[in-house]
Amino acid sequence: MKPLIAFLGAFVAALLLSGVTAARSQTFQSANCNTATGQPTASLTRDWSQTYSLAAAWEGYQWGGGCWNNNDVDEAPNDPPEHYTGGEGGDCSGLTFKTWQEALNTADGGHYYSHRLRNVHGPYDAARFRDGIGAPNGTISKAYAGVMDGFASSSHVGMIFFRGSGGWDQIIEAKCEACGTNIFSETYRGQSAYGGIRRIGWTG
């Protein structure tokens, strides 16, 4: 009987310890996000994209990330720069990919809704958006870039939330770990490193 009790005791202790370890290694993404596929949708309007992207504001920034909730709290702050830790938020290209309802297949220009908790980044980085790579992505003259079009350089991409004046625009962007995701006033329109980009296939 004693060996059985000892075994059960050791088993329970091991179970508890493994639970503690698992809790410690859990990230925002492993606890909250899913890997569902994007859902085909007929429409993609600029208004809808504004609303969708706004949900990502105040939710933080995650290098290589693409998953966030909508409680206005960054639940994984202070990551080291340019390191993936499984935290909350998108990065600049991940936010753009989801907001523009893009497909993983670069030849597919259709609209695919991703819930904010769908953990997807997409195959493009900022430089690929800048160059208009992929069927859904195009380039435009910066002078004609309007609401929810974007500006992209080799290292960053953001979308125009409100078109401003005097060289300034209100840009919705996942900017950096310290600055998070939000609407920022930017002069990308006048910077030579940035090109104008557009989601091809807006329906309104």
Add this chain to the structure above:
Amino acid sequence: MDRLIVALIATVAVVAAACTRGGDEPSAARSVGVSGLPPALRHLQPRAHVDAVRVAHVPVATGGSLGRCLRETPFRSGEVVVVSRIGVVTRSVTVLHPGDPQLVACDKTGVPLERREWCGLSVGILRRGRLPDPRLDILCVDRRRRHIASAWINPAKGARWIGVDQGSVTELYPAAASLPVRVATRRTVDYRRSRATFSITQYAGDGHVIVRTILAARVAG
């Protein structure tokens, strides 16, 4: 006649010594082949495949295939350092403009991406000569439409060769120009999750292992 033979042998010996001399950085076209490897690397499992590498200084305004890559970079004038590699699954060039922290890579597999010969393009920012992120690109495909992952590896101190496990071969990329080494694989590419893993072993000039790592890279930024 004997003197001539001795002189010829001496000349061949000097040339051979110069060609196989140690040092971390080749300055011109070089592919030592497996026979030129130190003994410790000649019998790797899986067997070694040595890539060719060439370092050159070229004007930004260059024509041809390289010129088409350079036009994708932010560099517009002067000379750039170009590290060209011919590997198992890709050809790549890594481009550095002296004084600029941006490092640019173009990759190609022979299958164009939207009519672009260079299907891969990555830009990284060097910090003290190293890249904090490997700048993964997964948009290239091979002729069987399999996705190819390309990324940079920071060589460890003293590393002469970067070994990548390709399944059937260990691909050895010579370190060059004190720059991160552009590597590629078609194994372990998780395209749906925009990530890839590389099984890396870094070797010193005498063939001893400096470090083994599994690099988990993601498309980011």
